[in-house]
Structure formats: structure tokens, C-alpha cells
Amino acid sequence: MPNDAEEHRKDATYKKAKREGYRARSAFKLLDIQNRYNIFKRAFYILDLGSTPGSWLQVAKKYAELNLTKHKDKYYQRDHYKIMGVDIKRLSPIEDIKILKMDFTSPEFQVEINNYFNGEKLDLILSDASINKSGNKFSDQARQIKLCLNILDLLTKNLKIKGNFLIKVFQGADFENFYKKMKLLFMDVRSLKPKSSNKRSNEIYLIGLKKKY
Numbered sequence: 001m002p003n004d005a006e007e008h009r010k011d012a013t014y015k016k017a018k019r020e021g022y023r024a025r026s027a028f029k030l031l032d033i034q035n036r037y038n039i040f041k042r043a044f045y046i047l048d049l050g051s052t053p054g055s056w057l058q059v060a061k062k063y064a065e066l067n068l069t070k071h072k073d074k075y076y077q078r079d080h081y082k083i084m085g086v087d088i089k090r091l092s093p094i095e096d097i098k099i100l101k102m103d104f105t106s107p108e109f110q111v112e113i114n115n116y117f118n119g120e121k122l123d124l125i126l127s128d129a130s131i132n133k134s135g136n137k138f139s140d141q142a143r144q145i146k147l148c149l150n151i152l153d154l155l156t157k158n159l160k161i162k163g164n165f166l167i168k169v170f171q172g173a174d175f176e177n178f179y180k181k182m183k184l185l186f187m188d189v190r191s192l193k194p195k196s197s198n199k200r201s202n203e204i205y206l207i208g209l210k211k212k213y
Helices: 004-019 027-037 055-070 107-116 137-158 175-185
Strands: 045-049 082-087 098-101 122-127 159-170 186-192 203-211
Touching: 027 055, 027 159, 027 186, 027 203, 045 055, 045 137, 055 082, 055 122, 082 107, 098 107, 107 137, 122 137, 137 159, 137 175, 159 175, 175 186, 175 203
Parallel strands: 045 082, 045 122, 082 098, 122 159
Antiparallel strands: 159 203, 186 203
């Protein structure tokens, strides 16, 4: 069971999220990762998988808007951004963001990506997606890795060369193999357990920087 200090910390982070206009304290996980690895650098076309309740989309929108004014130079830049969020659960609308209620592992989802982004490759793919936990740590970890492998398939089709990637993984038996697959795809792969994560949780985030091909 969570101890009182853990509950207080979660409650304080929740209140901070509400004060700053975020839908959930999970926003601070993404902000922590951004502060360390600058994954939103020149990110205009962004896909967020497992978006409910929408706090990561709020962060993505904030940085996409900043990028429009920040990166006006001879290098890669755009005069607009496109962000898509998807979840099997219902998600309240966010202005200027495309939100889909569907299973992103279905073939139909690729059609939606192609249509919305006009067949162009993406700058950044985010995934805070998680299986519904059963309580069996071993089977849950195996199911989460299977989901993550499906997300890697999506990534290879849709993320541009030198694009960035962030995904939630569960540590366990298959973790090393998944990590090695990411090392093949990216110039640099980092792992991080954000400060706002529950200390007892086996969740960890992998950050893929600069896709190779």
C-alpha cells in the first residue's frame, strides 16, 4: 500500500498540475524528460499514443507553438503544426488537435495517420500507452512489451530520419531485448524513471534520439 509520504507527494503534484492548467500530473513526467533530452526540438508533426486524459497533448501543443516562433532559420522549420492523439478511451477535445477514439494497433489507424499528416513523416512520436494491468507482474510485463513492439512497427513506418521517440515500458524479462531493438533504430537511447513516477512501479521510459533510417 502507498505510504502517507507517497500519497502526499502525489496529491501535491496533482494540485500543481491543476494550478498550471494540465489535466493530470503525468504532464510533469513529459516535462521532466523534455528538460533533460529536448525531445521537442523542431517537432511540428507529433503523434501521441494512449493519450487519455490529454496532459501529454497539452505539453506537445505548448512546445509545437513555441517551435513555430523559435525555429525560423535556414534549417528544418514549418509555419504550422499538426498533433494527433489516440486512445481507446474517450478523450475530451483540445483545440487544434486531432483526437481519435480507436485502437492504434488496428490497420485502420495507419490510414488515419496518412490522411491527417498528408503522408508526411512525423518529427516526434510519444507513447504513455499501457495495458490494463491484471496484477500478475510477469504476464503484465509480457503484454506491455507486446504492445510496445506494435508501437515500434508504427514508428518504423511513420517517424522521419532523425526524429525522436518516447515510450513507456515495464521492466522485466523482455526489457533488454526491447532495448536492443531500439538501439538498432536510434543514434542514442536513454532510459529514465521520472521524478513524478511511483517509486515502486516497474514502469520506465525509453527515449530514442535521432532515428537512424
